[in-house]
Amino acid sequence: MAGSSHGHTPAAWTGSIITLIGFCVAGVFMVADSPLGFWAGMAVILLGGVVGGAMKMAGLGTPKEPDSVVQARDRAAGAEARSAA
Known part of the structure; x- marks a missing residue:
């Protein structure tokens, strides 16, 4: 996974940060006993x-x-597997 760009996009970062803020807000108000x-x-x-x-x-x-x-990637991976055996 480190070789790919999984999660390293503006969409992923923005969605994650907004969600983190939401979890923090919900957690604070849960402890403060405020359902709203x-x-x-x-x-x-x-x-x-x-x-x-x-x-x-x-x-x-x-x-x-x-x-x-x-x-092409699948063919290359298959060729590596055959040469390693």
């Missing part, structure tokens, strides 16, 4: 997912690889 604040934090968590998904759809997520690239 807790549910507001839960709404922020959902907002993080929506914003991250919208940014991904807008092209700020990991680009999908063409099928030709995936097939």
Whole structure:
């Protein structure tokens, strides 16, 4: 996973940060015994997912690889496995 760009996109970072803020808000208001604040934090968590998904759809997520690239990588991995055996 370290060799890929998994999670290293503006969409992933933005969605994760908004969700983290939502968890913090919900946690604080849960301890403070305020149901309204807790549910507001839960709404922020959902907002993080929506914003991250919208940014991904807008092209700020990991680009999908063409099928030709995936097939070439699979062929190369198969050739390595055969040569190692």
